[in-house]
Amino acid sequence: MELNVQSVLKWIEKLNDKIQNNKEYLTSLDQAIGDGDHGINMARGFQEVINKTTTSQYDTVSDLTKDVAMTLMSKVGGASGPLYGTAFLKLSMSVKGKDPVDHDAFTAGVQEALNGIQQRGKANEGEKTLVDVWAPVLRFLQENSEFEPGKLEETAKVAMESTKDIIAIRGRAAYLKERSKGHLDPGSVSSFYLFQSLAEVLQEGE
Amino acid sequence: MELNVQSVLKWIEKLNDKIQNNKEYLTSLDQAIGDGDHGINMARGFQEVINKTTTSQYDTVSDLTKDVAMTLMSKVGGASGPLYGTAFLKLSMSVKGKDPVDHDAFTAGVQEALNGIQQRGKANEGEKTLVDVWAPVLRFLQENSEFEPGKLEETAKVAMESTKDIIAIRGRAAYLKERSKGHLDPGSVSSFYLFQSLAEVLQEGE
Amino acid sequence: MKKIMNDPNQVVQDMLKGFVAAFPNDVKQLPNTTVIARKNAPVSNKVGLVSGGGSGHEPAHAGYVGKGMLDAAVAGEVFTSPTPDQVYEAIKAVDGGAGVFLVIKNYTGDVMNFEMAAELAAAEGIDVEQVIVNDDVAVEDSSFTTGRRGIAGTVFVHKIAGAKAEQGGSLQDVKAVAEKVVANVRSMGMALTPCTVPAAGKPSFEIDDNEMEIGMGIHGEPGIERKEIASANEIAEELTQKVLEDIDYSGSEVAVMVNGLGSTPEMELFIVNARVHEILAEKGIKVYKTFVGEYMTSLEMAGCSVTLLKLDDELKELLEAEAVTPAFSS
């Protein structure tokens, strides 16, 4: 399957639904080891994304994801705003002129997105940040020539769950050191929703 | 029976015991319709009175009650400090040269004390202040030629309890208007302890 | 009760120690008293201003000691008026020969203790005058009762009477302008939570999670009405409306004070202020100056009060005059 404007719009919609439905859950995760705003931040940002994308016309996935990026950048704030904003911006730049976006083009886009996240946030894998979801997902995409949505979602899920046992090195949770152990990383959970939504769109499209 | 330095010392001691034991009760009464410090104020003041009287020598009831007055005046503050201070000061002045103080001299002293309280506080009977205990007690003393401690205590008690139904006109409780009804006046309760202690001393001395 | 303190019976002394430690070049504590005075007190030939009351209203009253405001502040125990001997020490310490002016909030205890001190001072030949501040419109104005309480409006009395004294006004001048402020200042408060007197150890009252108390005093005294918690706009409207009903502000210029009672975030005070300004604009009342913050608190109570002072040219000039104190600068 390949991604076009229509399927990416569906992806964003599904993601927004998950975020709105889990706003309080994400916030409570952030209360445990952060400052208790991750759900609020993501819900505010993706609501604005939907407001924007449902009232605009897009010719390419690149245009659409760029609008997503700019909206997140200017409406989320905090740590997650620049990170998700950067991720979508890099994805947008990478898939420019590649419509419809096939598996390899998308994988290259995720590679760029992760690079962007890591440049901004200076986090490596294993530091209890959303990198811990993006990196395994990227590896999974690279290791396969098809999307394989079921396995993609499973990879993201396992990766998200694995953040529970990590002692945080980056982000606010790092202040807690050992006490951060035993709690999921909020940003990894929202990133899991992102890939879960993608998997659902891919599944439906198959 | 007549009151001498010894019996007035006992009076003050008994009164202090009651105040210390009922500090929280007095404070809770004041929390309901005032600012929640009457027990604290009275306990602080009478503790200082005891510290003073137990380390001093007195020749006359007047000297002793003057020291009580001065200590209350400088250690209690609030509304009750000047009022009880004035009461003991006027009592002291009235019983000067009258040792031992007999029923009539004491009654005259209470009359002066009540005048002092009313001059300072500008309260009349029926306004939910300690005047509502002092005035009936004074009438009782005036109407009898002996102390009659049992009836004295009973008079003070009935007077104290009667403050429950009054709508306050003076003191902080007045801010509550109708809502002050149904609560005892804290200062009337401490004044009841004062006359109850006196009655106990008189009883023991008989 | 969660408080940062040592002995609950020593909070006032401990606080004063920390206060003097913070401003050693500006203030002094009179030995063996709870009086904070200007370092240079008495100021010769200047009317000395003394205010005070129970503690727990910080920055009132010591925070207002300094040039252009008070010469001394007397601290009582928490929520308990100071005793006459303490007030008397303050009067003596600030008497620079031009007399001493007492700013008294209208509470039975404050009035009695300050008046007894004034009698002691008068007996020593010190000229003493006073004003009784009673700005709280939550309480009925009546000569048959204790009457209205003094709350946040007291800060404007400190500021304006203090400026008058600093400019060399006579004791009568200071009294006249203080009375003008009292005649033109009105306040009304509300609370969301009670507060706990350290020595009492438990909250002054109980209130449900969805309730607020309208007409709250600054001593944890219950207010006049308990009702369901309203929006900031509705609260601003209710408080401002009650104040506006009391004297005629129409066509006038005012100073506004939105005062926090202790634990209300400044954010919430500004939200209230936004609506207060809208209301005043709707009524054609011009705002000359606004004060938002904690000026007259009630320990850690959550809530706020709104104060309006109707200004004329004299009051404006005195409000603008220089003041240099720990809690108020202009």
Add this chain to the structure above:
Amino acid sequence: MKKIMNDPNQVVQDMLKGFVAAFPNDVKQLPNTTVIARKNAPVSNKVGLVSGGGSGHEPAHAGYVGKGMLDAAVAGEVFTSPTPDQVYEAIKAVDGGAGVFLVIKNYTGDVMNFEMAAELAAAEGIDVEQVIVNDDVAVEDSSFTTGRRGIAGTVFVHKIAGAKAEQGGSLQDVKAVAEKVVANVRSMGMALTPCTVPAAGKPSFEIDDNEMEIGMGIHGEPGIERKEIASANEIAEELTQKVLEDIDYSGSEVAVMVNGLGSTPEMELFIVNARVHEILAEKGIKVYKTFVGEYMTSLEMAGCSVTLLKLDDELKELLEAEAVTPAFSS
């Protein structure tokens, strides 16, 4: 959650409206932004100072906008760093031709958003420099992690860098002195209660009635240790000790800040201050100036922080220099 507000999602906009209403002659809100700037911004040929961060820390940051301190403050959502476009608007608005200096507290979000704004500004040819404030010794100082947080010490950076800019210092001068402050300022905080982000509606953490949290941040982030609540003296000792261990203050002069986190009565802050001064006296550290009050809060959290800034002659002079802002005057 008991708050005086209208819509929990509008608290920042409502607050800014009330803020500008309070100080209309001194500040302005940049249209369609959450930026508060000096009324006269940009000041020609003066380095423009921009600070900011999540809201909920009032009076930080807008309260420090004014002569001798900030040129603009950018308000994010509650506890959420503002977005790059907002910071960029602030930079453009205060650029008077001498460049713009950013004061950034060391949080991942703040650093990323401000740096993205700086990149946008640089692309437009505006000279931008920055300092990252990281005074919180509760957090380990490490280049492998996010590192220390910026807390109340940030106010000293505003004050001193602001004074340098006001005196006509170049962008490099301002940067140098800001870095000197950062090198010499350390803080440590503690909390007795959590706080509630309006849009979250429930407290940031739970804590028992007999417990306190040591090393608390200013965003309701849990601290480093939970233990039984101690006396004010012990709390003062623990906080001051941790600060003193971090850099060598011996024989030096310091500025002290005892900062309230939101709902701690000033009384308690002064009680802490009393012991802080005793400790410093015991160690032969001279206190040059003391600040007690709410300078960098965390909504309605109860607790306090202690900050020590080691001074030299330059820092002393800049600390004393004139500042006229809603929340800070000197």
